[in-house]
Amino acid sequence: MNSSDWEKELEKVAREISAENFSAILSAEDLERLRIRFLGRKGSLTELLRSIKDLSIEERKLLAPKAQKIKSQLESQIAARIEEIEKLRFEKDINSQSLDLTLPPLSPLRGRFHPLTQMQNQMAHILGLMGFSWAEGPLIEDDEHNFTALNIPEHHSARDMLDTFYVEGSKVMRTHTSPVQIRAMRQKKPPFRIISPGRVFRHEAIDATHSAVFHQVEGLYVDKNVSFADLKGTLEEFLKALFGPEIKVRFRPSYFPFTEPSAEVDLSCLFCSGTGVGKDRHPCGICKKTGFIEILGAGMVHPNVFKAVGYDPEIWSGFAFGIGVERIAMLKWQIKDIRDFYQNDVRFLSQFKDAELPLFA
Ligand code: DAH
Numbered sequence: 574m575n576s577s578d579w580e581k582e583l584e585k586v587a588r589e590i591s592a593e594n595f596s597a598i599l600s601a602e603d604l605e606r607l608r609i610r611f612l613g614r615k616g617s618l619t620e621l622l623r624s625i626k627d628l629s630i631e632e633r634k635l636l637a638p639k640a641q642k643i644k645s646q647l648e649s650q651i652a653a654r655i656e657e658i659e660k661l662r663f664e665k666d667i668n669s670q671s672l673d674l675t676l677p678p679l680s681p682l683r684g685r686f687h688p689l690t691q692m693q694n695q696m697a698h699i700l701g702l703m704g705f706s707w708a709e710g711p712l713i714e715d716d717e718h719n720f721t722a723l724n725i726p727e728h729h730s731a732r733d734m735l736d737t738f739y740v741e742g743s744k745v746m747r748t749h750t751s752p753v754q755i756r757a758m759r760q761k762k763p764p765f766r767i768i769s770p771g772r773v774f775r776h777e778a779i780d781a782t783h784s785a786v787f788h789q790v791e792g793l794y795v796d797k798n799v800s801f802a803d804l805k806g807t808l809e810e811f812l813k814a815l816f817g818p819e820i821k822v823r824f825r826p827s828y829f830p831f832t833e834p835s836a837e838v839d840l841s842c843l844f845c846s847g848t849g850v851g852k853d854r855h856p857c858g859i860c861k862k863t864g865f866i867e868i869l870g871a872g873m874v875h876p877n878v879f880k881a882v883g884y885d886p887e888i889w890s891g892f893a894f895g896i897g898v899e900r901i902a903m904l905k906w907q908i909k910d911i912r913d914f915y916q917n918d919v920r921f922l923s924q925f926k927d928a929e930l931p932l933f934a
Contacts, residue, residue: 574624576632583636586617587643595654604658608651618644688925689788689914692902693770696790699814700768703807705792708767710753712774716743718752722881723831736776738785746774750791751831754874754893757793758882763889764796770898781910788898795874795884795891801834804871804892808838812868816840816905821847823865832872832893839865843904866904869896 574582590611598604611618622640625633686694697707710718716727725732738746753769761767769791777783794803809822821841829835841847842860849862856862871894876886899911906925908914913921 574627576628576636579621579625579628579632580636580639582621583640583643586611586621589617590643590647595650596657598654599658599661601655601658604651604654611647612644618647685923685925685927687914687922688902688906689898691925691927692905693788693790693898696811696815696896696898696901697768697770699811700790700792703766703811705766705768705794708753708757708769709771710747710750710756710769712747712772713740713744714747714752716745718755719745719747719749722755722878723751724875724877724881725830729830738774738776748775749773749895750789751893751895753791754793754831754878755882758795758879758884763884763891764794766792766794768792779912781912784899784911784915786915787911790896790898792894792896793874793891794893795889797888797890799873799890799892801873801892804836804873804894807892808869808871808894812838812840815901816843821865827870827872829870829872831875831878832870833875835870835872837867838869838871838894840868840904842866844907868900868904869894871895 593607598607608616610616613619618640622644625637625640628636685691697705701707719737720729720732721727735748737748740746750769750771750773753767753771757765757767757769771788771791772786773789774786775783777785779785792807794807805824812822813820820843823839823841824836825839827835827837842849842857842864843866844859845851845857845864847864849857849860849864851857857864860866871892874891874893879886879889879891899914902908902914903911
């Protein structure tokens, strides 16, 4: 082919292309057929472009850009039509379906905090407003922090109360969050207030109210002239913020090696509103007819604990408390089996909407 034949051939192909009525092509398949006719491996434009090598360099320089322009115009026409065809198909689909616009939209599944984390954060929030800051300690503790410095010497019978998981050497899985008291006092200078939420471990048979792994929130306040009245006021205020102003709080004398005096704190039973009689008029099985449920241990920091951390007990005083997070959560949400917290059953977990954090009334 000489160059003028080649050029005529190109014009012919160009005319064929412009004779195509793109807007009449309604399916992607028809459009593909057209593309193959011109641009496929044996398409007319492809073959013409391939034969350009038979022309001289000068002729090629002149004609190649023309051919390229026709090719790229065709390509963009095809691309534009594909888009239109897609749009048409989408509109047709929509119009052929009957849409019920009154249906509520599908809301995306949202994750949320585990109920125990929610409860822990709520507790930390309230105590935070009361000036307590967050402190943490390791889950694997040494004997000294978990026991000795807390006035629980070796062979002391109080160690039997705490069924301990022993790790190698003198390490234990911490049986309570109280060792964080020791760490905080050694790190800080009084006065200060800390809470320490976290996991604790007990070698215990698991049932509806016991778990070998559970959570506590420890509290510690050290200052001059801290009194038992400060402890009472703080805990009462805290519990009322958590459970509502109508609850009753009761302090009973108790024993902990690291506090003196020590108390166990009871909350009026939320299941029977402190009456001891359930809604079914039967004796309340939750508080065993007493109207109260034990929820935490507390007391004034023992002088021996202060001595263990190098504080002079003649100068410094303080109170401490330890609260079981599961226990509080079970009471608050009326959950009967502690194991529900650990099964990760979404049907259970999804009932706990991230609660608004309570403020003081
Ligand atoms: N550590 C105690 C326990 O696990 C709870 C406790 C009681 C903590 C009295 C305290 C406290 O800080 O003063 O049973």
